[in-house]
Amino acid sequence: MIFLGRRLLQIIPTLFFVSILIFSLQQLLPGDPALVMAGEERDPAVIAQIREQYRLDRPLPVQYVYWVKGVLSGDFGESLRIKVPVRSLIAQKLPVTMQLAGMAIIIALLIGIPAGILSAVKKGTPWDYAANLFALWGISTPNFWLGIMLIFLFSIELNWLPASGYVSLAENWKASLASTIMPAFVLGNAIAAVLMRHTRSAMLEVLESDYIRTARAKGLSEPAVIIKHALRNALTPVITLGALELGTLLSGAVLTEQIFSIPGFGKLIVDAVFNRDYAVVQGVVLVTATTYIALNLIADIAYVLVNPRLRS
């Protein structure tokens, strides 16, 4: 309990630091939001008006205080470009990326763990080489290339799946799966590779240990040895790693959502950065950072739960 309380308290300065960082980074972003917003007709009076309306003419600390005040009361401001509250944009986009991330994790687990087990058990055989080759491919294939190739094959050539766009689960679950399976695969593919490598090394280590030899000596069947004894022990660190990989998913989604025109978190931030829509950038980065911090916290707690020695 003390550990948990201390860990939670640590979050406050972290978030404060992150909020300052977000605000200063935005200033490093070259380009003037008022100029971008003024569009093609860049009349000086109009530009001055935008600066005043969105307090862009005020000193940075003043802007920061206004922003933090708003955030603390749950108001992230309003998109400069479309006048929609940032809060509602986030609420609209987050579930989309969550669904994508969830599917990607499932795909990663379904591919990565069996492939890892296979290559560990069949170490040195063609199976092992094939699985390693797959992992190498998964890590080194750029998301955008794989995405475009999938669109080309499954949408244009075979016409099985929509090339882009998004349908929500509530609207039509079949269409929803069809619209997200390709991007989820692109995202899951890279993580599957990482999981495969980790499962493989963890399994190899466990398979060498004494209790496995004992289990085999007792005359247990090979599948029972691998699944009941080896896998259960090998999987613990792998699952923790999986939780941290969720963070990777958020950043991977930026590019993948752009390719597949999925209106999620990644696309929201890319468009906001290009349009210098500061309020949206700030809101999205803050939520993303908070998610990272929360995931780290969960991973830490999981470690402690698994390993009681760390509790003191």
Next chain:
Amino acid sequence: MTSLRLASLVVFALLFSSLQVGAQTTLRIGLAEDPDILDPTLARTYVGRIVFASFCDKLFDIDAKLNIVPQLALSHETSADGKEVTIKLRPGVKFHDGEPFDADAAKFSLDRHLTMPTSFRKPELAALDHVDVVDPLTIKLVLKTPYSPLIAQLTDRAGMMVSPKAAREAGDKFGLKPVCAGPYKFVERVPQDRIVFEKFADYWNKDQIFIDRIVYLPMVDATVRLANLKSGGLDLLERLLATDIKDVRADSRLKLSTALELGYRGITLNIGNDKAKGPLSQSEKVRQALDLSIDREAINQVVFNGEFVPGNQWVSPEHPYYQKSFPVRGRDVAKAKALLKEAGITGRIAVDFMVPRGSENEAVAQVIQSMTAETGFDLKIRVTEFATSLKQAEAGEYQAYYLQWSGRIDPDGNSYVFLKSNAPQNNSAYSSPDADKALDDARTVSEPAQRKTIYEKLTAAVLRDEPIIYIYHARTLIAHTTRLEGYTQMPDGLVRVVGLKLK
């Protein structure tokens, strides 16, 4: 048995035909960007104008030959001194919320453009002093000074009419649920995902509306847009890449519609700004040499498969205001070298060449770089993200800036703000008494032949001083499926939906 079969056939046929009648037709349009706010007073983007075309009618429109034609207005008349414009309005027009469109509503919309604190239409209507209601279907625009481009301005957002009731209630949030008098009415918008419209039953020209719904889908990547068109996810897309033209032509299910754009692509040269003190800003001979080093037709062939049109003025050679007495010059390396010698240049001229990111922009820049190298220029291409390039151009932190302008119907819109001394977008800081006089004079004269003579003087000054080297005029490239019938591309690049049918 036969009668039974016949009966079932009839039932089947009836069922089928009722299904046919009940089937909704939806036109799905792929956009290159997500539009900004859908309020004609506050909107700023080109892509937004494409969406407005389906739901927000304007006082006037243009036809394929750039003639101004009536839309919500029927006619206009300018007084002899050019300071009063009387506009007759179309009777029997309704807004989407059932409110009538009349002189009061037209005055309201124009006043809103003029007075709303955050209005982007103010500069376009700057010459307008106030609007008088003459009778229920007539308004009179009273101007501060004669301003001939005014009617052309009313063919775009400044001429869009909004429901006074809805606009009063919504204030600056009107764009979240816009109410206009166009063929389609707003249903919903999911930012970055879709904007949905449905047929407006009381539209004044409803006999020409055949499609039930229109859905706009923003897809930033041009390859992805094309993939969607090919796989049936879209019926039409805007901004096809010139390099994909062949691909579209080769596909029997697709059709290409093009029109020469109103705008231009060119290189803005920093003349007046102190930050760039090189030979380029000091001597027009050097700028002319740079111009003479460029083979515009070769750029067109290499980068655009010969689909675009080389140009040397702010309007294209097909535009009524193009000055034929100043034809596009060919490449002349010897003459360019001679000019450099006259200007006293020895050695190579290094030029900082800022180019907004984009594969086409970068390709053009590279071709220009290699062409001008032969004459003695050393263009250093600096690829810059668009928003950043705008800021640097505004601040004068560049020597040459490759830029495109989407163009306006009236030549004033393509020249005044870029070439007039101290004008807001005169990034080259160009200042010439000849040019200034011509630019101002052209605003006071509305007779086309007279105006054209004035613009001839401007052309002479600009081609001599070269604050901007005009390179080419792109085509608006629209690809659609052959299911879509009745589509014609207009030179303003917008996608008009009246008269379209889906097979």
